Amino acid sequence: MKTETYEVQIGKLLEQLTLEEKIGMIHGAGLFRTEGVERLSIPPLFFSDGPMGVRAEFADNEWRNTGTTDDFVSYLPCNSAVASTWNRELAGEEGRVLGEEARGRGKDMILAPGINIKRSPFCGRNFEYMSEDPYLISELVVPMVKGIQQSDVAACVKHFAANSQETERLWVDTKVSPQTLEEIYFPGFRAAVQKGGVHAVMGAYNLLNGEHCCTSKKLLNGTLRRDWGFDGVVVSDWGGVHDTREAAEAAIDVEMEVTYDFDQQYMAEPLLKMVRSGEISEALIDEKVRNILRLMFRLHMIGEKRETRKTGTYNSREHQDTVLKIARESVVLLKNEEECLPLDAKKVKRVAVIGQNAAAIHSNGGGSAEIKALYEISPLLGIKKLLGGNVKVEYAPGYYIPGKEAQGSVNWQADSTKKDWGKTSEEAEVSDETKECRKRFREEAVALAKECDTVIFVGGLNHDFDSEGYDRTTLTLPYEQDALIGELLAVRPDTVIVLYAGSPVAMPWNEQAKAVLWSYYAGMEGGTAIAEILFGKENPSGRLAESFPKDANDCPAHTIGTFAKKDVVEYKEGVMVGYRYYDTVDTPLYYGFGHGLSYSRFVYKYMTVRPVTASAETGGTMDAPRYELAVTVKNDSLRAGKEVVQVYVAPKERQDDRPAHKLCAFEKMELMPGEEKTVTLLLTAAAFSVYDEKQHAFAEKMGSYEIEAGSSSRDIRLRWEREHFLSHPGR
The missing domain is CATH 2.60.40.10 (Immunoglobulins)
Incomplete structure (x- = not known):
């Protein structure tokens, strides 16, 4: 007997589904799930963030963590780190690990990878994205998507499209020409669909040329479905739908929300009433359900191959080894005068490791990219592990970070779609107490540097600045780090500078520094990779996937692209994004696109x-x-x-x-x-x-x-x- 095709089986299931059951399948019935239809053996869809690992378990109807010790996962290098490897195979390996861990945690869709263009260095979510260049993104997203989907898990590329800022993130209208969209902002998504076979696409929060991306007929019905032939599932960003009719008529299949009144979502009871009254055709609902069922067949959630669905796993030793391999190739050696690096572990006796990022943990921040990591090796731990007990490694925080008030038990996401959300992240006004602490921390660090034979500074940004919901306003390093670096270089000109961040920062001391090492958030083994490169156990091979401007005013997004008003931004720079602009007008840069040194010549x-x-x-x-x-x-x-x-x-x-x-x-x-x-x-x-x-x-x-x-x-x-x-x- 010939096996029926998916489409035939989907047609038969649609005939058996009631309108109420169909509506239940196309909107959230929990914070990270839809409703299933038990009588027809149709399961719910379970989603999870995110790009750096599978997120902790949340209550079904409350932003409250419910996991105990069972939802720790591997912490993967961020997409910026993956892009800096310039290695297609490693991008596929990152995807494979992410897919296996998502399936191991029982997820059907992982909300990754993020592939928006790094248009401005200020965007708070830049660390989640890959590059300023559409070709590099296209070449890396395809193996990453394929790697994820090996485990019967849907990858969900995001955020479609032209989503390059967090300020006014749900209401900003980005004005972009068709040529710019096709040449810069679409290629990564097009490659994911047509070459990667991605199963899902997430709509962006912003408006694009006057239409909200999550319900844009031009973007979803036209570009994505008609032009690219996408027949997978389109998911809204959480809270990205704003109108029932728009959602019904647009080619979006699942509405998700950050609030808990699931029956009142636009594609829930309001849509049900409009279909019953004849205002909206049930055929539109059928098409959305058809796409969902097709996805379920592809993931072996339903149908004859249901028993063959892969089980996945998480926290395996092999995953940890793969994370380390990716981290090693993601680190970028920006500068190395007088062969300052690598350091000789046999010759150092007393090492000063200075800077808060040397001991910081980054896995638990950044917004929806936050995860519950099984472990995270900091640079300080990595250095101590590598050098062992015969070398004295001493740590000084160097710069002071004021404490934050506790946010309480309510997750930030519960408020994240309100009108005034999406702001800039700036340091609070510096109090006299903070000034005194910073002065004392600096003095202690400089004194330690004078006493040691090797000095390593580890600074940069953290997830107070690299975070969903916030944009930076300056390239300047926070917490007066530049002053500290200047003093360290004055007493120890051979101080090695190591920076962690999700996008470029100002380096006013760059001419004085002999060695500068750059790392994005490189996952649970990031500190191990940093130590190995510092001491020559590994040869750096990372290359920048974005340009490092000296002045934000040189960035075309800010000098040419403009805010017409508070919630409208015009991408007037067109295709002149990143190095395409900088190299054309010969803009002075700290480091150019693709730059990275090696210990080899x-x-x-x-x-x-x-x-x-x-x-x-x-x-x-x-x-x-x-x-x-x-x-x-x-x-x-x-x-x-x-x-x-x-x-x-x-x-x-x-x-x-x-x-x-x-x-x-x-x-x-x-x-x-x-x-x-x-x-x-x-x-x-x-x-x-x-x-x-x-x-x-x-x-x-x-x-x-x-x-x-x-x-x-x-x-x-x-x-x-x-x-x-x-x-x-x-x-």
Whole structure:
């Protein structure tokens, strides 16, 4: 007997469902679940945040933790850390671990990954996102999604779309041109859908060109469903729906909320009444339920393969090893003058570790990214573990952080969708007591630094600043850290600076520092990775996935993009985001996109470029190959290391509103001492295409181009050009 297709079985289930049962399936019946239909063996859908691990268990109808010792999980590197590995395989491994842990905790959908563009360094959720570059995001989100979904768990990419700030987060209307959307803000989501096969998409809180994203017909019915062919489930962000009719007519399938009156959600009783009265067609509800049932078949929640659904696991030793592997490749060595690093563990006898972030725990903050980590290795612990008992490691906090008042038992999310939510995060007015404490902490730290043979400062941001619901207002490090760093460098010029943060910070002391190491929130083994790199047990191979500007006023989001009024922001910079702008106008930066040093030295020797003919299947698509590059690199050092070969395409005929170049290919390669290796990369039609608003499609632009290969967007080692270089070889 031939097995019935999903669609046939879905049709039969729809015929048996009552209207009330259908309505129960399309809105929250608990804070993180929908309603099932027990008589038809249709289970509820269980959701969980988030991007850095499966969140703690909450009560069904109250923001109160209910887990005891059973909901501790692995704390994974944040998406910014994953992006800084520039490693597709590791992105897939991060996804695999996240999917296995979500399924192990009994979840059906993990609300990850976050892939919004890092448009401004001020966005409080930047640590949850990957990069300022849409191509890099697209290349990493696909393996991450596939990794998650190996475990019969749905990945849910978020937040769709153009969601780049927390200020006025539910009510800000982002005005973005079609070309900018297609070239900058859509590619990651499009790749997740069409190449990653993602099962779910979360709508964003903000409005896009006048429509709330969660109920936008243009965005959901048009772009996502019609243009990209998405047939999975669209979930609202919690509290992102504001109108019953809009929700019914838009291609959103599940409404979720932060409040507890589930029956009064827009897609609950109000929708039921409108269907019964004939104001809204039941066919619209059927389509939403159809998408949900299709998801359940795909996850083996229902149907013949229900007994084969994967069980998952969490807190396995293998997961911890994988987290460490990712953390090691995420750390970025920004500066290393006079070969200050690596430190020699055999020569140090007394080490001063200074700075609150040396001992801080970050897993339990950041908003919905917070998790209940099984453990977290701080840099201080990592250093002490590595050096052992023969080296005296002494800690001083260095800078003072005033205590916070207890927030009580009510979770912040209960208030997070109110009109005045979504603010800026600033330091409170400094009291005389705080001033005195900071002075004393600084004096103690500097005194310790004078006494020790090695000084390591660990500072940066924390989740008071990198957090959902808040945006920063300045690049300046909080808690007067710059003053402390300046004093440490004055007495110990070889002080090693280590910074933890989710997005760029100002470094006014950068010229004086000899060694600067950067880490995003790198998970439960982040401190181990930091220690291993500091003392040379590991060779740093992370590369920045965003530019580090010296002044926020240089950022195009702030110099060109404008607030027309309090709740309207115009993305006037268009496609000139991040390095596309900075490199075009030659803006002074601390460090450019793609930058990262190694303890090895890599020499770029040759590049050859040859045209290739696309196959009949791909000839007319953006993925059609146009040129094959062979780049030869040599490790001209005595140490094995990893280099990221980055390829940029630069049009010779420049236009004011177009970037000087853009990333179009990359590959991470490992080379042994003295080894010479050639890596092959493909440039597709997308490398030579722009979005034509009149044609409503991408079009290849014929003309002269320069192909650049290098170690960052500002460290181009090889160039290849041809006077009449055409993007249509063989035509």
